[in-house]
Amino acid sequence: MKNYTLLFVVFLCFLPLNGQTPKQTSIDNEKPKLVVGIVVDQMRYDYITRFWNKYGQEGFRRLIKDGYSFKNNHFNYIPTYTAPGHASVFTGTTPQNHGIIGNGWYNKFEKKEVYNAGDDSVESLGTSSDAGKMSPHRMIATTVADENRLFTQMRGKTIGIGMKDRGAILPAGHTANAAYWFQGRDEGKWITSTFYMENLPNWVNEFNNSGKAASYIQPWNTLGDIETYSESGPDLSGFEEGFHGQTTFPYDLEALSTEKNKFERVKISPFGNTLTTDFAIAAMKAEDLGKDDFTDFLTISYSSTDYIGHNFGVNSKEIQDTYLRLDLDLARLLTALDEQVGAGNYTVFLTSDHGGVDVPSYLKTVKIPSGYFDNNEFEDKLKNFVEEEFKTANLIEKVHSYQIFFDYTALQKAHVKASDLESALAHFILQYPQVNNVYTRSQMQGATFSEGTAQLVQNGFNQKRSGDVIMVLKPSVISYSITGSTHGSGFNYDTHAPLIFFGNGVPQGSTFERSEIIDIAPTISAILGISNPNAATGKPLYIMLDKKK
Known part of the structure; x- marks a missing residue:
């Protein structure tokens, strides 16, 4: 009799009060309402330290001052390219498990080369070209954004944004509400594929028709006095590709363009990052990210840093100016997050997809072993x-x-x-x-x-x-032109990447203890209290998580 009485009491404890149905359980108040995952394409770790004295207070400095910085963070695989990098950051594992072994690879079963995100089974949206025929179908693992969607019963949104298709698609994962990438050439539009939706949302069409992209076809000069850019090499050097042979500031992007490629120049300038920030902020507003009780994901890939590094080299004035301008874009993004989501209601992480090598033809001039294959x-x-x-x-x-x-x-x-x-x-x-x-x-x-x-x-x-x-x-030996930088190796210049966490659930601090790129997704999973991505091999970064704020 006592057992039946106890069960009845327990049953009464779970009955709704006042005859009302209990509200659907949502996220814990301690969890962020929005996670923003930022990948800066081809960002070496030393761009943080080298340009530190030139950064303002509200971009990189704010992230590091109020967040947690892993100063010895590395990729733990070869090859270090864009697609494997983005996939590894968000799946928490390496190409061995997620399957993205390069930007493209030879498919020995189909007897042809394939592109990491190429998908002929879907159609383009926003462009009549095949640039939109993309999806994450070749990535065989889930991302942390996928796991958040599963955990919230698909109530938490995921939006992926990147100038490159692979930078938008792979981080957002298989269950994303949307991924948008930029179609340059003569179009200048943000596009997607029917993998995600049947029609572009009105807000995307409005953004594309606003003239915002065209407004950045403008002169590119240094943000500050070029004479103060002492952290980079000379503006005039023989180690840069440039635009039609021009390798010194200022660059008149309109004069250097043709009608068929005018928006390509925007991509190979810091204004590509600014346009990406504009679009990300517009997405936050239009999609009401971080506005309800279920955690949303916004993934942002800044691609112009990579285009400029390839073109001008990692030691160029152009790279320094690009990062000083990116610093302002990050400050603007954080301000928008404060205003739209609320300080303390969001979590940001910032990292890279790979680094970059000093131009070997330059290294030879300073007697460092290097070469070309x-x-x-x-x-x-x-x-x-x-x-x-x-x-x-x-x-x-x-x-x-x-x-x-x-x-x-x-x-x-x-x-x-x-x-x-x-x-x-x-x-x-x-x-x-070699x-x-x-x-x-x-x-x-x-x-x-x-x-x-x-x-x-x-x-x-x-x-x-x-x-x-x-x-x-061998180290600093590449298969590339004798001008500009590239990447792909397992050496420190390609593997050492920044890693900064900021916001909800993140204490202030830093460490030189080694971390790996595959640790990011499990760490975000731990903050959210959700499952790790299904093939994850990384570990939660307990040195940060266990620290009391």
Whole structure:
């Protein structure tokens, strides 16, 4: 009898008061109403420290002063490109698990090269070109934004924004309400695909018709006196590509454009970041982000930093000016968040998708070992070697992104073992002067590496999508033009990225303890009290989370 009485009392405790149905349980008051994930394309960590004295108080300085900075944050895989970077930040794992092994790769099952976000099953919205035929379908893991959507029963919104399609699509994940990217050329519009919706929202059409993008086809001069830009190299140098050969300020973007590419110049200027900020703030307002009890996600990818780094190099005056202007855009974004969501109601993290190397032709002038790798010459020598060594052609199906794919049908016909071809190629390639390491599929699948370059390669090796032999070039050796910078390696200039958390759930502080890019998503999951992305291998950054505010 006592047991029945106890059960009845417990039952009464859960009955609604006054005969009313209890309100749907929503988020804890301590959780942020909005998470803003910012990725700055090609941002090296030292852009924080190098330009620190030139930054204002309300952008990078505010984030670091009032937030938590991880000063020894690294990518833990090769290759360090844009698509793998964005995917790894938001899935909490490496290409080994999320499947985005490059911006593009050779699909050995379809016998063709594929683009990371390309999707012919969807249609473009906002443009008549194929630029909108994109989706996240090739990313095989969930993002933290996906997990938030699942946790909130799809009530929490996700909006992804980036000038590059991959910078908008991959962070927002599979369940996003929308992802928008910028179609330059002669259009100057933010577009999307039918993966997300049937028609562009009115607010996007209004923004596209406002003339905002066209307003940035204007002269680009330095924000401050160029003589005070002492943290970067000379304005006139032989290490920059520039615009039609012009490599010094000021740049008249309109005069340097044609009718067919006028909006491309906006992308390769700091005004591309400003336009991205304009659009992000418009999205926050139109979509009422952070206005209800269910956490929303806004992902922002700043792409112009990468375009400018590739064009002018990481040590250029143009890069310094771009970051000083980005600092102002970040300040404006934070102000908008304070006004629209409320200080203390949102959480921001800022990081990068990869770094960038100093221009090797410049490094040579200061006696630092560096150089260039000729892909075409290498491929010719490789195929000649294979034909001489095995007395047959066509054993190599494709050479792509420093990976060699075997033609297994040709191997079988020639009675050549894959292991014999692996060994022969590894020995041959290692003799190549610009190559530092060579790894085979047998090594990647037959052992677990816990440190060094081999671990980075293994973390980027996907069994179904990667090649049969992978090579790693020496430090500061790249396959690129002799002007401008690039990225992709596992060396510090490409792996060391900023990581700053700010806002709700984030104490003030900093650490030099090593963190990895795959730790970001699990940390946000911990703040929100939701599941980690389904393939996550990173860990919550407890050194910050356990600190009392």
